[in-house]
Amino acid sequence: MNHADFASGERSREGEQRAVVTGLGVVTSIGTDEVSFWRNLLRGETGVKPITVFDVEKHTNRMGCQIDDIPLSEYAPDALLKSGRATRILMPAIEQALRNAGLDKPVLSRCRVGLCVGTTMGDIDPLEDAIQGKRSEAFGGPHVITEQIGRLLGLSGPVWTFTNACAAGNFAIARAMDEIASGRADVMIACGADSLSWVAFTGFSSLRAMAPDRCRPFDVRRKGLILGEGAGVLVIESQAHAQARRIRPRAGLLGYGMSCDAHHITQPDPQGEGAVRAMRAALKMAAVPASAVDYVSLHGTGTQANDKMEAAALTAVFKETRLPAASSIKGHIGHTLGAASAIEAVMSVKCLEEGLAPPTLNLEQPDPACPVPVLMKEPAPGRYLIVLSNSYAFGGVNSSIVLSAVHPERPENLE
Template identity: 75%
Template sequence: MMKPPGRQAVVTGLGVVTSIGSGEETFWRNLLEGSTGLKPVTVFDTSGHTNKLACQIDEIPLSLYNQEEIRASGRATRILVPAIEQALRSAGLDQEASADCRIGLCVGTTMGDIDPLENALHGQRSRAFGGPHEITGQIQKMMRLQGPVWTFTNACAAGNFAIARAVDEIAAGRADIMIACGVDSLSWVAFTGFSTLRAMAPDKCRPFDAARKGLILGEGAGVLVIESLEHAILRKARPRARLLGYGMSCDAHHITQPDPAGRGAARAMEAALRMAGLAPGAVDYVSLHGTGTMANDRMEARAQEAVFSEGSLPPASSIKGHLGHTLGAASAIEAVMSVKCLETGIAPMTLNLEQMDPECSIPVIRGQSRPGKYRTILSNSYAFGGVNSSILLAACTSD
């Protein structure tokens, strides 16, 4: 993969809504303190399920937009809109300033606004329409966006795909600003599906732990405002991170299981590094996918070992013990986390990791958050069907 021609993409705004808090400062503080959003599910009936826990958002933040319109939307849209508002505010963009820009939107999601469809499945009426594209359609209309609009449904890698497309739109000059998002709400369909696959843990998510028993589902949204460095300087915005490269690949190995050798995941990481023109040794920290399933964690460890030479594996961690697996939102939230890590010089721990799986010989951070010199971060996300994605972020220098 070649580095695309055009302008350097930078992050100027962040927004996040999760089960451990909304807003980047609350989210970041609770993440470093080891908070978890795990609780009994109340947004749908779990009486027919063995598993009854997930990382559910207790209270979705209010939006500044028409409340009647928001209330009529699906749960995923209601979660995403306030996260976008946070990101625009942190980027110094108000409605008046936004009117002069070509602002585009990329949304990554697995289920989209699924609850209206689930209501119909259970014989209930809903004022909202459902599906992935309904989210982008509603937000484009609400915010009167003039730039390109994309929806990505690459399952758990969708957030990284949205970020990558946003980078391309900026590099090609098709937009002044791109809002890159990942979002998913808790879904009866997803909850039932993962239960049927026996992929869900009965109590908590324990990424890379020898006693791990599966994933825990969560919900949330992560948003990055992305623009060219030149455009950010012109409007006197503060660049918070640089987006250096991305990589994608597909295993074509199995309908659900990843390639055990991690070859596709390694190719995605290597492609991101090639696009950035960096060697593996330049990476200071890796944000792991780390779902807590036996197959994924071991695959990911082998992929890390394939990309980084022995003795030079960077520290790494997974935040799914805190938030659960938020599906299409996961990699976008992890990108927000990566920017905070670059800014603060602190990497979060992997919650619930007590005894490392001996078959996962990578330096996973556990016990407590770790200070360090984190200048370049590789953030990885993988999805059903062997869809692999990596993005590479770097700190902004003082000049």
């Protein structure tokens, strides 16, 4: 097996439509477009600030990664002003990704374009307003996001909503890959989106899972997560469809793996057995050995249990080879729940393209109980050709995806 098999077509099974990424969009607390997001990741910027979108006076922790200036939608600015916050965050990211992929409205109308959205809370703010006796013009709920955006874009392909909590973005990407492979869609818009909400903030606070000031993934002094908000978007299509449009892919999507260990309603399995199964399933589907992985995008929440579990799972998957470089970006943007793995997929594509991996912000004293080669302080240059991106959720839901660089040359054989 070699790194270039994705581009050469040697992996294809008869009738299979290989999925590629042709467009990216992102809106976060450290950057509301691809360029600013990537630049500020490498600079080590953080979006942590006092929360103002809802009342936190009764909470011990009052910090989060809030987006102060949500970009306005270009397609439907007036309609989106009456939507929930998550939809308002997601729509500009989708528009960025469509432009990036060369898909304007006339092109969209000629293609079977579908939409997969992963979210934890959905458009929760209209429901929170109702609880407080306030009237809202917006409708609430997870499914409202896909309904509104599908209608505004006039999509004719499959439309899905995934509520697999913090792994939902990866589930949306996996479903999009399946829709392309099956030929049910020409183009899929795969997204993750969540906004800061009083319900989620209060819930994590009651679990004592939040840090008071900053997220320190894999640091011995870590005290928990910091919540954030944002959206990540990948435009996914078959390589053949991209070639017919004369669009050069930005990355390949080689495989995914999902599992559920159901160890505990909130705590992960300490041995990470479900996470191991998800990673191995993703690598098997991608036909990529563990030794070929150059970088791992870690879930890395900064909680004691999750970091230890992920370290144990990585050690098991890579026990017969070297541990690859790895980092978590949750110190930069917080835990964006259903958006997290989609934003991390955007980051993974940039890592493949730029030959740089972002640092793990706030990691100063690595925990000996988490023996993984986590990147610290500075971006790490390298020849990143295969990336494994992990995301986990409450209830033991585990997800992994494998992405590949697009290179014209054929590198050395990996076996």
